[in-house]
Amino acid sequence: MRGAYFSEVHKVEIKEDLPKPEISGDEVLIRVKNCGICGSDIGSYLTGAMESQQIILGHEFSGEIAEIGDNVKKMKIGDRVTANPNVPCLDCYYCRHGLENMCIFYTIGVTHDGALTEFVKVRADRIHKLPESVSFEEGALVEPLSNGVQAVRNSGFKVGDTTAVFGAGPIGLMTIQVLKAAGASKIYVLEPIEAKQQLALKLGADKVFGPKMWGKIIKLTSKIGPDYVYDCVGLPETIMNSMQLVRMGGTIMIIGMHPEPFEMKGFLQFLSKNITMIGMYLVDQESYSTALRLIEQKRVDILPLITKRIKLDEVPVAIDNLSKGLHDDIKIMVEIE
Numbered sequence: 001m002r003g004a005y006f007s008e009v010h011k012v013e014i015k016e017d018l019p020k021p022e023i024s025g026d027e028v029l030i031r032v033k034n035c036g037i038c039g040s041d042i043g044s045y046l047t048g049a050m051e052s053q054q055i056i057l058g059h060e061f062s063g064e065i066a067e068i069g070d071n072v073k074k075m076k077i078g079d080r081v082t083a084n085p086n087v088p089c090l091d092c093y094y095c096r097h098g099l100e101n102m103c104i105f106y107t108i109g110v111t112h113d114g115a116l117t118e119f120v121k122v123r124a125d126r127i128h129k130l131p132e133s134v135s136f137e138e139g140a141l142v143e144p145l146s147n148g149v150q151a152v153r154n155s156g157f158k159v160g161d162t163t164a165v166f167g168a169g170p171i172g173l174m175t176i177q178v179l180k181a182a183g184a185s186k187i188y189v190l191e192p193i194e195a196k197q198q199l200a201l202k203l204g205a206d207k208v209f210g211p212k213m214w215g216k217i218i219k220l221t222s223k224i225g226p227d228y229v230y231d232c233v234g235l236p237e238t239i240m241n242s243m244q245l246v247r248m249g250g251t252i253m254i255i256g257m258h259p260e261p262f263e264m265k266g267f268l269q270f271l272s273k274n275i276t277m278i279g280m281y282l283v284d285q286e287s288y289s290t291a292l293r294l295i296e297q298k299r300v301d302i303l304p305l306i307t308k309r310i311k312l313d314e315v316p317v318a319i320d321n322l323s324k325g326l327h328d329d330i331k332i333m334v335e336i337e
Contacts, residue, residue, distance in 0.1 A: 003056040003117030004315040004334075009048040012057065012316045021113065021121040028075060028124050029067035030083070032336040034140040035115045036060035037315070039169065042322050043257065057315075058116030059085035059109030062130065062139030063336075072124040080130040082139040083122045084146070084288045085109055101150070101282040116315060116334060128288060131296045137333055138295050141302045143283075144331075146291035147255065148174035150283040151230060152182055155253040159183035161227040164217055164245060165205075168196040170305055170331045171255055172232035173203055177300040179230075180204035188217045188226065190241075195328045199304060211238070214245045224248070230255060236262040243269050251276040305331045312336055 005015045023029050035058040044057075062082040068075055075081075088095045088103035095103050106112045114120060130139045148171060157163070163184045165172050168191035179187050180203075189205040190213065191197050197208040209216055218225050225247035231238050234256025242252045243266050252275060270277065294300045307329045310318055318332050 001118050002312060003113075004058065004312065006044065006053055006055055006057050008053055010045060012045060012319050014313055014316060018056065018117065020119055023067055023069050023121045025069040025071040026123055026125075027069045027121050028065050028072055028127060030061070030063040030081060030115070030120050030122060031066040032058075032061055032063040032115045032118060032120055033136040034062050035334045035336060036140050036144065037318060037322065037332045037334065038144065039171070040110070040257070041319060045319050046323050047260070052111050055109070055111070056113040056115075056117045056120075057109055058114035058120075058334075059107065060140050060143040061085075061115035061120065062136045062142075063115075063120075066119060069124065075124065075127065075129075080136070080139070081127050082130060082142045082292070083108070083128065084126045084283065084285060085114070085143060086282045087123050087126055101284045107282070116312065116336075118336060128292055130292075134292070134295055137306065138302060140333065141305070141331070142288065142291050142295065144170050145174045145178070145294065145300065145302060146283040146288045147171050147280075148178040149290045149294070150287040151175055151253050151255050151280050152178045153287060154278055154280055155228055155230070155251055157182060157184070157228055160185045162186045162221055163228045163230065164188040164190065164214070164226045165230045165232060166190050166211070166238040166242060167232035167256060168193075168200040168205075168208070169232065172230075173200060173305055173330065174300070174302065175230050175232055175255065176200060176204045177302075178294070181294060181299045186221070186226070188220065190214055190217075193328060196330065199330070203301060203304070211241070214241050217245060221247070225250060227251070228253065232256045234258040236264075239264075240266045243273070243275060246273070246275060248273045249275075251278065254279045257281075306333045308332045310334055
């Protein structure tokens with residue numbers, strides 16, 4: 001079996017002789033059709049901080065069921081599916097209190113072998129069947145969209161609230177669309193790359209500014225700032241700018257991840273403005289199901305985010321190129337033959 005193997009920092013290679021996964025009674029084997037390259041794949045490639053080494057990468061995927069475990073019901077070979085890659089233990093404190101996304105049992109493509117390969121095994125309770133109207137490419141984008149859904153749910157957003165989003169990469173663009181579908185009165189976006197600025201406007205942003213122009217958003221919100229700021233970048237400067245931008249008593253949702261330690265400036269402002277800051281990592285089944293439903297109902301348009309389609313052999317070069325800073329690519333979709 002062939003797959004994109006994360007050997008060590010700065011080294012992803014295509015291996016030709018990987019063993020085909022063997023499933024247990026509670027698992028299914030998926031023949032992968034599409035898999036997206038995620039920003040966390042790039043972070044791991046650069047620093048090793050996000051994902052385990054010596055595994056197959058890939059956690060945004062779709063495909064067809066090829067094998068079914070003896071205990072699996074209501075599924076059949078050939079079913080078109082996607083899967084929530086976050087697999088909880090179902091027995092820890094967090095799982096027993098409805099916080100399954102906080103369980104760190106394992107994650108496909110992060111701690112265990114993923115889907116940038118021909119076959120991937122998944123515990124059956126994480127499977128989501130694709131409606132006929134949802135393509136394999138859309139199915140592979142349910143996972144990143146579910147991050148936007150989880151962020152908006154966790155933030156406490158209400159219909160009619162004003163919002164700002166730092167970053168118009170994949171998660172930022174999906175968060176914009178979720179906010180629009182949820183009834184945001186205004187969505188302001190801060191993004192340096194013109195192509196991404198234009199796509200943000202097309203997909204629901206009211207106005208887009210460069211990252212350092214956040215002061216203009218304050219002027220547009222009666223000089224108090226937006227109710228909610230969603231930081232989909234996670235750099236020290238975007239976190240600190242978020243604190244300056246959000247209104248007093250407002251909420252900052254941190255979605256982007258910065259793997260290295262950094263100095264936190266402006267902490268007094270965090271206190272004096274009574275800001276609520278919330279972190280988010282991984283998604284639960286409700287957010288995953290909601291994301292799939294938004295796609296099925298055409299309430300979001302996620303295919304424009306795919307800026308390049310490649311084959312499995314091209315993954316190592318694509319990841320290396322993505323790791324080299326500013327670029328126009330938003331989502332690279334891998335077609336598994």
